[in-house]
Amino acid sequence: MTEQDTPLTQTATHSSQTTSDTVLEIRNAEVTFGMDRGVSRVLDTVDLDVQRGEIIGVVGESGSGKSMLASSILDAVVDPGVLSGEITYYPDDGAPVDVLGLSERELKSLRWEDISMVFQGAMSSFNPTMKVGKHFEETLVAHDYDVDTGMERARELLSDLYLEPERVLGSYPHELSGGMQQRALIALSLILEPEVLVMDEPTAALDLLMQRSILSLLENLQEKYDLTMVFITHDLPLVAELADRIAVMYAFELIEIGQTEEILRHAAHPYTRSLLNATPNLDAPLEEMQPIEGSAPDPVNVPEGCSYNPRCPIADETCVADDPDFQSASPDHEVACFHWEDAAEAVPFTSEEQHAEPKASTAEENR
Numbered sequence: 001m002t003e004q005d006t007p008l009t010q011t012a013t014h015s016s017q018t019t020s021d022t023v024l025e026i027r028n029a030e031v032t033f034g035m036d037r038g039v040s041r042v043l044d045t046v047d048l049d050v051q052r053g054e055i056i057g058v059v060g061e062s063g064s065g066k067s068m069l070a071s072s073i074l075d076a077v078v079d080p081g082v083l084s085g086e087i088t089y090y091p092d093d094g095a096p097v098d099v100l101g102l103s104e105r106e107l108k109s110l111r112w113e114d115i116s117m118v119f120q121g122a123m124s125s126f127n128p129t130m131k132v133g134k135h136f137e138e139t140l141v142a143h144d145y146d147v148d149t150g151m152e153r154a155r156e157l158l159s160d161l162y163l164e165p166e167r168v169l170g171s172y173p174h175e176l177s178g179g180m181q182q183r184a185l186i187a188l189s190l191i192l193e194p195e196v197l198v199m200d201e202p203t204a205a206l207d208l209l210m211q212r213s214i215l216s217l218l219e220n221l222q223e224k225y226d227l228t229m230v231f232i233t234h235d236l237p238l239v240a241e242l243a244d245r246i247a248v249m250y251a252f253e254l255i256e257i258g259q260t261e262e263i264l265r266h267a268a269h270p271y272t273r274s275l276l277n278a279t280p281n282l283d284a285p286l287e288e289m290q291p292i293e294g295s296a297p298d299p300v301n302v303p304e305g306c307s308y309n310p311r312c313p314i315a316d317e318t319c320v321a322d323d324p325d326f327q328s329a330s331p332d333h334e335v336a337c338f339h340w341e342d343a344a345e346a347v348p349f350t351s352e353e354q355h356a357e358p359k360a361s362t363a364e365e366n367r
């Protein structure tokens with residue numbers, strides 16, 4: 001059987017996948033900045049449903065809009081960025097929350113108690129003049145949580161992350177290594193028992209070994225605390241080890257989404273396939289790595305039609321004239337490309353080996 005043998009099914013947007021298990025529903029999320037040289041659209045009509053209890057990896061090149069998506073989820077886009085669309089949070093117990101309609105006060109509580117966020121570079125998130133323990137206490141007090149109970153939870157979380165609680169709580173941030181700081185920050189983000197954890201390049205500043213060990217700790221935390229995780233990164237192989245699903249961004253839009261294994265083995269967007277070929281792979285020789293030709297578009301000047309068309313080997317006049325809708329490449333696998341059925345032939349994988357080890361390696365080598 002060929003790699004792409006699934007018949008084209010009807011056009012659909014992945015928003016149609018909303019189920020009763022959806023914890024976050026993002027519709028038409030758009031972020032613009034007014035610049036001297038025009039409007040910079042740095043997030044372009046993104047629709048995404050995050051399912052309760054899943055780990056979803058959002059990947060893309062630097063500047064593709066991943067951080068804008070992360071901050072949109074919490075209505076935290078920096079000024080003077082303008083966010084529009086709808087972000088709905090469905091708590092486990094309670095009425096749906098219209099995130100963009102919340103007051104500042106309501107947002108403040110949502111941000112720690114329901115949906116929490118961890119950014120790259122723990123040092124910029126901690127106050128360097130305050131001991132780590134004080135950060136936990138202040139967060140508990142600010143949200144009217146019982147400090148004793150909360151600090152018990154802090155100790156448990158720090159232990160879960162293989163840190164010595166007393167030592168870490170009694171240290172200033174700079175007294176801890178980068179890996180310890182980042183783990184302490186993850187513990188802090190979970191102190192108010194949020195249901196969803198959004199992480200924006202949480203391990204980017206760390207060495208490979210520390211990245212891997214944090215990933216496995218995150219997996220344990222997710223199981224223990226029933227968390228939903230949105231893990232944002234440029235590192236596709238890294239997130240593939242953790243994520244149940246992968247969503248790929250290109251030029252401020254989502255262009256493909258599917259189960260991790262499906263994306264790794266049967267990516268249907270020419271960009272995703274090129275991204276996999278451009279990704280270092282421990283199993284494949286370096287010469288098999290192929291950089292993607294051309295450069296990512298400027299947000300003020302995104303190409304008409306499919307924004308990938310100037311770099312795409314199978315683009316034709318349709319791709320220049322129209323922006324493709326999502327199509328179903330296989331169950332739970334959607335791709336925004338007119339010619340996805342030709343992508344496997346046009347952009348073959350350079351390595352026969354799998355590009356990365358997915359979370360659960362259960363599927364056959366090939367369909």
Ligand SMILES: Nc1ncnc2c1ncn2[C@@H]1O[C@H](COP(=O)(O)OP(=O)(O)OP(=O)(O)O)[C@@H](O)[C@H]1O
Pocket residue numbers: 033040042060061062063064065066067068069078079080234299
């Ligand atoms: N404050 C700002 N004002 C104007 N444009 C911005 C601002 N912050 C980011 N951008 C632009 O928004 C676009 C998307 O940026 P974003 O940070 O979301 O990308 P990213 O995929 O997270 O990249 P990286 O992996 O490098 O963090 C980029 O073109 C960036 O230059």
